[in-house]
Amino acid sequence: MDTLMKVFDKAIESRLDRRCTFVALGGGVIGDMCGYAAASFLRGVNFIQIPTTVMAQVDSSVGGKTGINHRLGKNLIGAFYQPQCVLIDTDTLNTLPDRELASGLAEVIKYGLIRDAPFFEWQEKNMQALMSRDADAFAYAIKRSCENKAEVVSQDEREGGLRATLNLGHTFWSLLFWVQAIETSYGYGHWLHGEAVAAGTVMAVDMSYRLGWIDESIVKRVNSILKQAKLPTTPPEMMTVDMFKSVMAVDKKVADGLLRLILLKGPLGNCVFTGDYDRKALDETLLAFSKS
Amino acid sequence: MDTLMKVFDKAIESRLDRRCTFVALGGGVIGDMCGYAAASFLRGVNFIQIPTTVMAQVDSSVGGKTGINHRLGKNLIGAFYQPQCVLIDTDTLNTLPDRELASGLAEVIKYGLIRDAPFFEWQEKNMQALMSRDADAFAYAIKRSCENKAEVVSQDEREGGLRATLNLGHTFWSLLFWVQAIETSYGYGHWLHGEAVAAGTVMAVDMSYRLGWIDESIVKRVNSILKQAKLPTTPPEMMTVDMFKSVMAVDKKVADGLLRLILLKGPLGNCVFTGDYDRKALDETLLAFSKS
Numbered sequence: 001m002d003t004l005m006k007v008f009d010k011a012i013e014s015r016l017d018r019r020c021t022f023v024a025l026g027g028g029v030i031g032d033m034c035g036y037a038a039a040s041f042l043r044g045v046n047f048i049q050i051p052t053t054v055m056a057q058v059d060s061s062v063g064g065k066t067g068i069n070h071r072l073g074k075n076l077i078g079a080f081y082q083p084q085c086v087l088i089d090t091d092t093l094n095t096l097p098d099r100e101l102a103s104g105l106a107e108v109i110k111y112g113l114i115r116d117a118p119f120f121e122w123q124e125k126n127m128q129a130l131m132s133r134d135a136d137a138f139a140y141a142i143k144r145s146c147e148n149k150a151e152v153v154s155q156d157e158r159e160g161g162l163r164a165t166l167n168l169g170h171t172f173w174s175l176l177f178w179v180q181a182i183e184t185s186y187g188y189g190h191w192l193h194g195e196a197v198a199a200g201t202v203m204a205v206d207m208s209y210r211l212g213w214i215d216e217s218i219v220k221r222v223n224s225i226l227k228q229a230k231l232p233t234t235p236p237e238m239m240t241v242d243m244f245k246s247v248m249a250v251d252k253k254v255a256d257g258l259l260r261l262i263l264l265k266g267p268l269g270n271c272v273f274t275g276d277y278d279r280k281a282l283d284e285t286l287l288a289f290s291k292s
Numbered sequence: 293m294d295t296l297m298k299v300f301d302k303a304i305e306s307r308l309d310r311r312c313t314f315v316a317l318g319g320g321v322i323g324d325m326c327g328y329a330a331a332s333f334l335r336g337v338n339f340i341q342i343p344t345t346v347m348a349q350v351d352s353s354v355g356g357k358t359g360i361n362h363r364l365g366k367n368l369i370g371a372f373y374q375p376q377c378v379l380i381d382t383d384t385l386n387t388l389p390d391r392e393l394a395s396g397l398a399e400v401i402k403y404g405l406i407r408d409a410p411f412f413e414w415q416e417k418n419m420q421a422l423m424s425r426d427a428d429a430f431a432y433a434i435k436r437s438c439e440n441k442a443e444v445v446s447q448d449e450r451e452g453g454l455r456a457t458l459n460l461g462h463t464f465w466s467l468l469f470w471v472q473a474i475e476t477s478y479g480y481g482h483w484l485h486g487e488a489v490a491a492g493t494v495m496a497v498d499m500s501y502r503l504g505w506i507d508e509s510i511v512k513r514v515n516s517i518l519k520q521a522k523l524p525t526t527p528p529e530m531m532t533v534d535m536f537k538s539v540m541a542v543d544k545k546v547a548d549g550l551l552r553l554i555l556l557k558g559p560l561g562n563c564v565f566t567g568d569y570d571r572k573a574l575d576e577t578l579l580a581f582s583k584s
Contacts (some may be wrong), residue, residue, distance in 0.1 A: 009364075070300060
């Protein structure tokens with residue numbers, strides 16, 4: 001919020017008018033904040049995204065979600081505001097730290113899993129090229145990811161249901177109080193977003209398998225590709241079942257029929273967003289992945 | 293901004309979710325701030341306006357403009373965000389100070405002048421009833437004002453052109469640097485918004501007459517009705533021509549053809565928003581209403 005106010009101060013002191021354009025050059029936090037500033041300054045000015053991380057290029061720069069973090073949680077204050085243009089230059093990845101690169105790949109893998117089996121298969125063949133920063137491989141992976149996201153968002157901009165499927169792996173991780181728990185326990189920045197998504201994806205896949213909704217081969221392939229991408233496949237060791245339940249409000253939400261999860265169902269590339277599942281499978285998954 | 297943050301803090305601490313509704317009970321500042329909070333919290337939640345001043349009832353609660361003030365100016369940070377409902381109870385006016393009441397009437401008078409001659413004529417006959425807070429008269433005045441504003445806004449929500457005509461009287465007053473000048477010279481709250489609008493309206497009418505665009509009778513009727521409403525018909529005494537020109541950036545903007553003004557033209561109830569006028573008339577009006 002302090003940084004946002006600095007943006008407003010500068011814009012006002014520079015006497016920018018409605019014809020100005022805000023340009024976000026950086027990662028997801030910069031893009032989200034700059035987009036919210038553009039949405040709010042004079043009630044909306046032009047906005048261009050130039051994302052410089054894999055995560056921002058394949059996910060946060062597309063779809064119009066903008067916002068700033070609050071000390072009590074992420075993504076609580078913001079606006080839906082579409083940029084006039086998203087400009088992606090893969091050369092910006094040349095200086096991106098390895099761990100940031102891998103974190104972004106967690107979202108790339110997600111698109112294949114939830115809606116694009118051929119893309120997942122392409123990734124299985126090209127993960128080493130991606131990990132060695134092959135420019136052509138990255139150009140393709142980013143393009144397909146953006147297309148997947150754009151297709152979903154164009155059908156459901158305000159997240160009525162379909163857009164929620166983009167949160168695969170997130171449900172175990174990104175609920176307000178859960179993020180709080182990780183951040184409180186671990187301190188900010190201990191886990192990158194994509195790392196949490198990766199571990200959450202493994203848990204969602206595990207639960208889908210326990211429900212009998214997917215073949216074991218998918219479980220193996222997901223674990224294998226995440227390991228190739230050097231991403232975690234289990235949550236932080238300190239997490240206990242009780243911490244999960246408390247943070248996800250599992251007991252209350254399941255009782256109220258409100259704990260809808262994104263799970264895989266059927267052949268590779270298919271998912272559902274549902275609260276209609278056997279509670280036992282959820283308990284077993286939580287137990288399998290955390291201290292009792 | 294500090295108050296806005298307190299609203300967010302409270303909403304987050306109370307664990308409000310997307311199904312919550314923000315209710316703005318108060319004047320224009322409360323409605324604008326609460327609306328912006330509703331637009332931004334979780335990227336948009338339900339919002340209801342219950343305006344309690346004439347100004348808020350006839351103007352700011354209708355049309356979806358929300359926002360907060362910045363120390364360098366008003367209306368610079370905000371969003372276009374429509375309430376689900378605007379609930380107006382004229383009983384709230386019973387305890388409104390006289391000066392606030394009159395300030396709101398400046399906007400009521402404006403609607404008649406720019407687009408609704410029968411409404412202006414009704415006001416001429418009923419101004420004493422309004423000043424004595426007659427409930428029936430107020431109900432009618434507020435209803436007609438909201439209808440007028442809603443008609444304009446529904447045709448031009450984002451202020452491409454038509455909506456700008458609602459700024460009659462404002463162009464002389466509300467440009468960023470002008471508001472700054474008044475606030476710097478006078479201190480916040482010395483003039484109410486409607487008082488500035490009234491004096492600005494007289495100046496716009498004077499200039500329209502100098503251009504030969506309206507009859508002298510309209511000038512007299514405007515002065516007369518504003519005086520009945522106990523509203524100022526001249527700007528603050530300390531204003532000089534140079535202050536006007538500097539604040540409105542008159543010289544540069546006229547040279548660039550950018551100083552478009554809302555002026556009356558033709559029979560009562562007709563206005564134009566134009567930069568195509570004789571510069572001499574503007575100079576004469578500035579000179580007539582301020583120190584040289």
